[in-house]
Amino acid sequence: MKTGARTLIEALQREGVDTIFGYPGGVVLPIYDELYDSSIRHILVRHEQAAAHAADGYARASGRVGVCLATSGPGACNLVTGIATAYMDSIPVVALTGQVPTGLLGNDAFQESDITGITMPVTKHNYLVKDAGDIDRVVQEAFYVARTGRPGPVLVDLPKDVSTGVVQEGRPVPEKVSLRGYQPTYQGHVRQIDKALDLIAGAARPLVYAGGGVILSGASAELLEFVETAAIPVTTTLMGLGAVPGDHPLNLGMLGMHGTQSANYAVTECDLLIAVGVRFDDRVTGKIETFAPNAAVIHIDIDPAEIGKNKAVDVPIVGDVKAVLQTFLRRMQKRGDTANWVARINAWKAQYPLGYCEDDHLRPQYVVEQLSDILKGEGIVVSEVGQNQMWTALYYCFKKPRTWITSGGLGTMGYGFPAAIGAHYARPDMPVVDVAGDGSFQMNIQELGTVAQYEIPVKVVILNNMYLGMVRQWQELFYDRRYSYTELPPVDFVKIANAYGVEGLRVDEKAGVREAIETALATDGPFVLDFRVEREENVFPMVPAGAAINEMIGVRQP
């Protein structure tokens, strides 16, 4: 006989879990007691939200399932933002929560919350385990559901009497998960693929629009081979950055609200849009009626519900992006003549490069450029949400998949720092940098305690403008510069870091940027860099809400 908690730990080990991010509490005491001398490493965060983001960052950096653990009630509720963040970006996370004993369920017991009810809209699936004998099966299913098909978070709620309950030793564990209501399609339909290849062969102005699905399915190599073989330019979403090297001649950079001019013009002018692992999000399409108005659309996605959801599609292909692209490459017989189109795109790229005022002021774009120049794509860059995120997306050159970690769909401020912690445990061989704003960093600043305790070498680059910068930018542009509650008083981040035992450096001059980044990267432990940047710098180009994506502001005029 063994306890439910012991059974849980063994089930996690069978799933290959090496790290759990968590925070203890009353009803998870039995689980923590088993963790105490288990081979699984547990990282104690300072707030459960950080545990969920760290598990998410771990998953994004590694491609494996991230795991977080919290107690019932407030602990579980604090995971919710992190779970929702993972859900919106299709990240495989298993969240384990304690629950009050089954006999008290529904009784408004101390620290009770209906976490399976609360998380139903933001999980791919969730479980309330009522019998310790179900733990093996549920854990196996949870990991399977989280990582297969379109990945996503799965929550497993474990009442205290289930953790302390007894399970017979030596019960056989099913070899394979079989869920009759869940059978993802991996191989694309060959007839549809051939139809797509016909369109591709006949297109004069084809464009690949690639997103997070390429990263999730590990299809970067296939995508690169496809665009090179067919000579098709490619633009990526925020989530797709790194799928194709940022400096590849066919890469147009990011599209959408803060996309590059050439990417947004290319979408508007293309005659064939090949959408790969994307979901036509409103931040990408702008006014949907004018998105790719002249194009036939091929849409490859593993989730059939994404196809035709926002934009009518001519050739839908349901399947895993990697498998479908492999079939593309196998069956492609001829390519279209895209020379004129590529030349036109190259002319746009030359005519409309990204740019900012290169004076001697300390500007945030410069900080990101220097970071990019120093890391040369050989690091993991995480961002918070807002201007810091967009400047990083635009000015950092991502060269490989899974080196860019950001909250795209939910846009969760405070995500970056804990996600960077998770990324470090997934890839301890890589430097990990969190590009932050002063607003976002203060949303999970308590994790300085975690990085100090475990000497986690995460470097925080704060682009400190003493504003909630993106909101201020909207107020400047659309609300008559009425800066309603967006100004933040100065904070001495170096002192705060020091108080936690973390090193820090404040930089006020452009001349000190490079050296400061190099110093931080050369330091063994965590490091906080406080860059006091130009306060009212804006992120451009920008498509105003509801406009067509070729109607950008803050750009060089055609």
Add this chain to the structure above:
Amino acid sequence: MKSHTLSVLVENRAGVLSRVAGMFSRRGFNIESLAVGPCEEPNMSRITIVVNGDDGVVEQVMKQTNKLIDVIKVSDLTKRESVERELALIKVAAETGPSRAEILQIADIFRAQVVDVGSKTLVLQVTGDTSKIDALEKLLRQYGIKELVRTGKIALLRGPKTVKSSK
């Protein structure tokens, strides 16, 4: 915009109905009627949902419903020949002899059954499609409907075809 009757085969587990209903409300799909109960398979239930929407909306409804792990199969019965039924219980005022006689006559025409007779009321049970029950309700209103309860619509394909788990 038209009504679609969806037959949804689900795992017979706690919380399944709330997963389905929650997804509908969260995504802004309107449920016109819903009926749920056990079916021919021991561990499954069948939910019959009537939704209103154009083809694009209904396609999204079906795809999103299908994504739920506990949902085994979703079929749109509207596109095929099917029988659809609702049941209603109607408590109607019948205090005087003449009105009582008229109500019984109406019930007879509608093939409604009298399932309770009180000194001042009758309870009628009627089955049929939506319009038949609407028509009966309208006719009985003049006598005073004290209480009325209707089930959601249930439906089956005509002929030998079935909506079964193909998996």
